[in-house]
Amino acid sequence: MQPGRHSERSEHQPLLGKRIAVTRTRAQAGVLTDQLTALGAEVIEIATIEIRDPASWEALDSAIRRLEEFDYLLLTSANGVRSFFRRLKACKRDVDDLKSVTIGAIGPATAAELLKNGVKADVVPREYTAEGLLEALGDRDLQGRTFLIPRAKVARDVLPRVLTEKGGRVEVVEAYETVVPQLAPQELQRLLSPAPDVITFTSSSTVSNFARLAGELKVSDLLRGVAMASIGPITSATIKGMGLEVTIEARDSTMPGLVRAIEEHFRGLAAKDHESGSEINRMSS
Secondary structure (H helix, E strand, C coil): CCCCHHHHHHHHCCCCCCEEEEECCCCCHHHHHHHHHHCCCEEEECCCCEEECCCCCHHHHHHHHCHHHCCEEEECCHHHHHHHHHHHHHCCCCHHHHCCCEEEECCHHHHHHHHHCCCCCCECCCCCCHHHHHHHCCCCCCCCCEEEEEEECCCCCHHHHHHHHCCCEEEEEEEEEEECCCCCHHHHHHHCCCCCCEEEECCHHHHHHHHHHHCCCCHHHHCCCCEEEECCHHHHHHHHHCCCCCCEECCCCCHHHHHHHHHHHHHHHHHHHHHHHHHHHHHHC
């Protein structure tokens, strides 16, 4: 290898030699996997979430047929957007029927999914959480305003609760549900051998579902010595609630933000190792 070739490679692939476990749906792991692989990482995909249609579309379809009743449509995930527009089409309605509705997206991935369907979000928060979306609505008078929130069967109640407290009339409808995929605890243990350097969690559901997949195996034992990388404060709180430590937290709660945080973590470790090595060399010379 030519002089400097290794350092150049390390500079462009700061995750070279790092083993990283990604916990997302099989369909959605690809983006994160591709970004980490491009930086040199070896990625293990462990699907902890499976997205399913709700048991019935009745509630969502009913809301779509009554779109004119709503002042706001708030979408809290890309999955919610996909389900909503599938049913919009099934109900023989289109994006023109949304022109009188103010549309809020919880973050850039959700807003990007809206754009794929020809709709630009009117409200996107700086902080990509339910609290951030509430803050982005600002000082608007919400008294008597009507809100449609298509979302997962199980989700945090902060958004509908606060909107109701502000005088809004909120209709939450099930657009999809998340379930734990079939994976034996022993298979999970096999996927985590040898132990990865990092495991990523992109939602509270990925954390709680990982614990369910572990079964009788203790999560703290399975992940001993593994750095926990969280997409943001809500996910971090779930990790900590299980008695685990968050090593890496994305400042920007997006996939690129999570990748950036992991990259910065390892660049920081490499810089410390370099400084320690230089100090040892100075002391021995």
